[in-house]
Amino acid sequence: MPRTSAKADAFTESVIRETFRLAARHGAINLGQGFPDFPCPPELKEAACAAITADDNQYPMTYGTPELRAAIAEKTARTYPGWTIDPETELCVTCGATEALVAVTFALLDPGDEVVLFEPWYENYRPDAILAGAVPRPVRMREPDWSFDEAELRAAFGPRTKAVFLCHPNNPTGKVYRAEELALLAELCRRWDAVLVVDSIYEHIHQLGPGGYLPPALVPGMEDRTITVNALSKTYAVTGWRVGWTVAPPGLTAAIRKVHDFLTIAAPAPLQTAGVTAMGMPPEYYTALAAAYRERRDLLCDALERIGFDLRRPEGSYYVLCDTAGLDPAADGVAFARRLITEIGVSCVPAVSFWRPENAEHGRSKLRFAFPKRRETLLAAIERLENLTG
Known part of the structure; x- marks a missing residue:
């Protein structure tokens, strides 16, 4: 064989x-x-059915319909004042967060590059790094509060560090990273010229109250070195729709879009239309x-x-x-x-x-x-x- x-x-x-x-x-x-x-939500089902009935069933623009990209940018700005996204150059719509992570990994990493991963991790991160030929550098989170040791984290970074993968809020531990933890990550990413890849698919599912969740892209100094991955799946109870996206600086987004194009071409057209409705849900x-x-x-x-x-x-x-x-x-x-x-x-x-x-x-x-x-x-x-x- x-x-x-x-x-x-x-x-x-x-x-x-x-x-x-x-x-x-x-x-x-x-x-x-x-x-x-x-x-x-019934509004999403109605929007998806209406799009299919209206024959919105062919290839959309490979990196996302203009309507959905604009809606994601507008919803993000409403949710997190100060976070401004250019939908023309900083967004790529993907087939779920899973494909987004693969596209990011292939767009960002070369064989031999090192990737810092927090352990325990969502099981996709390590295989994604391996498929890109990168070397995982684990940092252990410790019970009971799933904190990490600063010295261990600093030791995981080095000249070959290209990226850090962060699930925030975290699967499987349920941890939400604190501002001081994100500030330390920002310091290290800047020092070693690394990119922070944030899986933020649970951004609205936390118990910290308004303002309790801090997107790493808003941490000072991280505006140009954060890739945020998200999707409709968890927030809107549509895990089978497979509509996700990345938010990243223009240069990184251009690379992600190229990889995404050759991975899956585009996310489902009628479900992107329904995604516009999802982005318009009230606070x-x-x-x-x-x-x-x-x-x-x-x-x-x-x-x-x-x-x-x-x-x-x-x-x-x-x-x-x-x-x-x-x-x-x-x-x-x-x-x-x-x-x-x-x-x-x-x-x-x-x-x-x-x-x-x-x-x-x-x-x-x-x-x-x-x-x-x-x-x-x-x-x-x-x-x-x-x-x-x-």
């Missing part, structure tokens, strides 16, 4: 998607994969979104703590990272997650996949539960999980 590439051999299949298939096979309630099981929508996720978070976390899981309530995103040591003498998250699926009927993700193999002991006993679900879904899952203490 022909050999596959060394790059492809350097990482495994997505554990999240593997868990999804296993849950479907056993009829488990899916608290593993991070997709809502409730409908998106009250985002306030209600955060409040609804706080209720879901507290419902699930209360139950998990009562059952015996050890956890820290997330400040942002819609996941909770739990330790199973109090319930599982073997402290084997992979086996415990499989047991939850096959015997209890609830799926989650074994968190070991968010750590590098040589550092896996830090995630070995941990699971990640997702709570973007209807209240009745969470209650049904909780009822099943309570059988662990039966």
Whole structure:
């Protein structure tokens, strides 16, 4: 059989998607994969259907329709005063945040370049770096508040550092980076001429209140060295639409647009039209979104703590990272997650996949539960999980 590439051999299949298939096979309630099981706003469905009916079904402009790019720029300026985006030169619409991250990686990195990654990480970042031929430089985040050591972070930077990947708010830990942490990153990026790549897909899902979330692009000195990745998926409950975008300085955007063109050509035309409607949602929508996720978070976390899981309530995103040591003498998250699926009927993700193999002991006993679900879904899952203490 022909050999596959060394790059492809350097990482495994997505554990999240593997868990999804296993849950479907056993009829488990899916608290593993991070997709809502409730409908998106009706205005978005109506806009998408209207666009399809109007025959908006052919290739759009490869890097995004002018209407959607303008709407993203306007919504950003409304949400974050002082953040001005030129939709003609600083935006690229992509097929979801996942493709955006790949396009950014290929546009930015050459073989041998180094990329600083915070561990535990969302599982896509390390494979993206490897596919570009870059060298990951992990910086460990430490419990209970998932802080990082300043000396370790400084040591991770050097002459070959080209980029830092930051998930903010963070998946899987739920951490929202503080202003002083972002200022340190800004100092190091400027010193070593590195670019900060920010996965901000959970920007509206946090519990810090108005003004509590600081986009790194607004940190002094980072205006020209930040690439922000976002998408419709999480904020508007349309993870299957695959409409994302990047915001970056013109020179970086030009490179991202070229790579994106040869990766996927363009994001779906009618869904870009619906995206314009999404960008026009009123401020009250985002306030209600955060409040609804706080209720879901507290419902699930209360139950998990009562059952015996050890956890820290997330400040942002819609996941909770739990330790199973109090319930599982073997402290084997992979086996415990499989047991939850096959015997209890609830799926989650074994968190070991968010750590590098040589550092896996830090995630070995941990699971990640997702709570973007209807209240009745969470209650049904909780009822099943309570059988662990039966």
